[in-house]
Amino acid sequence: MWRDGDFRRLWVGQTVSQLGEHACLVVLPMIAVMTLRADAGELGALRAVGQAPFLLLSLFVGAWVDRWRARTVMMLADLGRALTLGGAVVMGLLGELGLPALLVVAFTVGALSVFFDVAYQASLVQLLPRDQLVRGNSALEGSRSAAQIGGPALGGALVSLLSAPVALACGTLFFAQSFLSVRRIRHVPLAHSRGLIARRAESPSRVWRQVHEGIRFVVRNTSLRTIALASAAVQFSFAAMMTVYLPFLPRELHLSGTAVGLTLAAAGPGALLGSLLAARLPGRFGHGAVLVWAAALGDGVLLCVPALPASSALTFPALLAVNFVFGIFGQLVNVTVMAVRQAVTPERLQGRTAATITCAGMGMSPLGSLLGGYVAQASGLRTALLMTAAGMMLSPVLLAASPLGRLGRVLPGPHLTERDRPAPPDRR
Numbered sequence: 001m002w003r004d005g006d007f008r009r010l011w012v013g014q015t016v017s018q019l020g021e022h023a024c025l026v027v028l029p030m031i032a033v034m035t036l037r038a039d040a041g042e043l044g045a046l047r048a049v050g051q052a053p054f055l056l057l058s059l060f061v062g063a064w065v066d067r068w069r070a071r072t073v074m075m076l077a078d079l080g081r082a083l084t085l086g087g088a089v090v091m092g093l094l095g096e097l098g099l100p101a102l103l104v105v106a107f108t109v110g111a112l113s114v115f116f117d118v119a120y121q122a123s124l125v126q127l128l129p130r131d132q133l134v135r136g137n138s139a140l141e142g143s144r145s146a147a148q149i150g151g152p153a154l155g156g157a158l159v160s161l162l163s164a165p166v167a168l169a170c171g172t173l174f175f176a177q178s179f180l181s182v183r184r185i186r187h188v189p190l191a192h193s194r195g196l197i198a199r200r201a202e203s204p205s206r207v208w209r210q211v212h213e214g215i216r217f218v219v220r221n222t223s224l225r226t227i228a229l230a231s232a233a234v235q236f237s238f239a240a241m242m243t244v245y246l247p248f249l250p251r252e253l254h255l256s257g258t259a260v261g262l263t264l265a266a267a268g269p270g271a272l273l274g275s276l277l278a279a280r281l282p283g284r285f286g287h288g289a290v291l292v293w294a295a296a297l298g299d300g301v302l303l304c305v306p307a308l309p310a311s312s313a314l315t316f317p318a319l320l321a322v323n324f325v326f327g328i329f330g331q332l333v334n335v336t337v338m339a340v341r342q343a344v345t346p347e348r349l350q351g352r353t354a355a356t357i358t359c360a361g362m363g364m365s366p367l368g369s370l371l372g373g374y375v376a377q378a379s380g381l382r383t384a385l386l387m388t389a390a391g392m393m394l395s396p397v398l399l400a401a402s403p404l405g406r407l408g409r410v411l412p413g414p415h416l417t418e419r420d421r422p423a424p425p426d427r428r
Contacts, residue, residue: 059359
């Protein structure tokens with residue numbers, strides 16, 4: 001088990017990494033919309049390219065993470081993202097940062113983010129006992145909430161007030177700081193280290209079998225299968241909605257870049273509150289009830305956005321309120337789902353299970369982004385926003401209709417495969 005100092009280093013590294021990631025999620029599209037004058041179709045393509053690695057790489061990343069130290073994976077991912085954004089800064093200063101370059105940057109940063117996210121999720125189980133997973137995830141998700149507060153606001157303000165190279169340079173610094181923090185982590189559980197030696201000695205041809213084992217485990221487990229389906233539904237609709245939402249704010253509601261950043265950042269304080277509530281509510285009302293009601297309220301509030309009028313004094317405060325509520329309940333779902341997933345998964349399958357669910361969920365994002373751009377061009381931004389926001393309501397329906405929605409106050413134990421079951425005692 002890692003020492004407390006190592007957990008703090010992981011927490012710091014994850015926090016600044018998430019800050020850089022959330023800033024980039026706003027900076028790259030805002031550069032495309034406000035500097036390069038990209039239309040909804042081009043913005044959809046940019047977002048799809050940045051999200052494509054979740055579909056293309058997640059399964060293989062999960063098998064790879066289960067074979068290597070999580071610290072090494074996170075360090076390399078941070079270093080790669082810092083170098084990629086540093087190259088984009090140089091191109092911006094030279095006046096060469098066009099849409100093709102943004103596509104390359106978005107794909108590379110997205111690919112490396114897959115490695116980092118899967119690795120840090122898998123590492124938590126090596127640190128905490130299962131009865132503390134909700135609190136551990138609450139702490140890490142709380143740091144992600146802090147990143148959601150500062151990242152979008154900072155990114156939108158930098159693009160609007162300064163320049164694209166300055167905005168990208170901030171992301172470079174965040175990833176470099178995360179690299180230095182994660183690098184200071186020293187202790188890895190002994191059993192895990194021995195497992196690494198054995199897995200590294202395996203033939204690379206076994207990667208396909210390991211990927212298949214992770215997929216089969218998720219498909220056969222009712223809770224994990226429901227999580228994967230609900231995640232796919234919400235990520236597909238959310239990606240489509242955000243592709244419409246980003247141009248909708250400046251073009252239909254006439255918000256500045258800074259106001260757009262602040263609007264998106266409003267989800268951060270809500271998510272911070274949601275992280276705190278997630279450490280208490282599932283134990284009081286049951287994990288299933290929290291999942292269903294939080295998903296319904298968080299996704300449902302987004303249906304209010306298409307009804308907002310342009311250039312009204314109430315529009316900006318209403319957007320802040322909507323995003324704040326979405327942040328609260330969205331974070332409740334995120335923390336609870338992650339705790340359930342980690343609790344029912346054996347340690348040796350943590351990376352592959354996280355990657356399989358990430359592939360099922362985030363893998364649908366590029367398709368959703370492309371659809372959002374198409375629908376916006378065909379029917380207009382306001383109508384498209386209503387249609388895509390309505391699609392997010394499929395997720396709470398799936399949760400409510402499954403046994404996952406009836407989970408009680410205590411998390412279930414791991415669903416063991418034959419390989420994970422202890423051998424019977426030798427009674428000779």
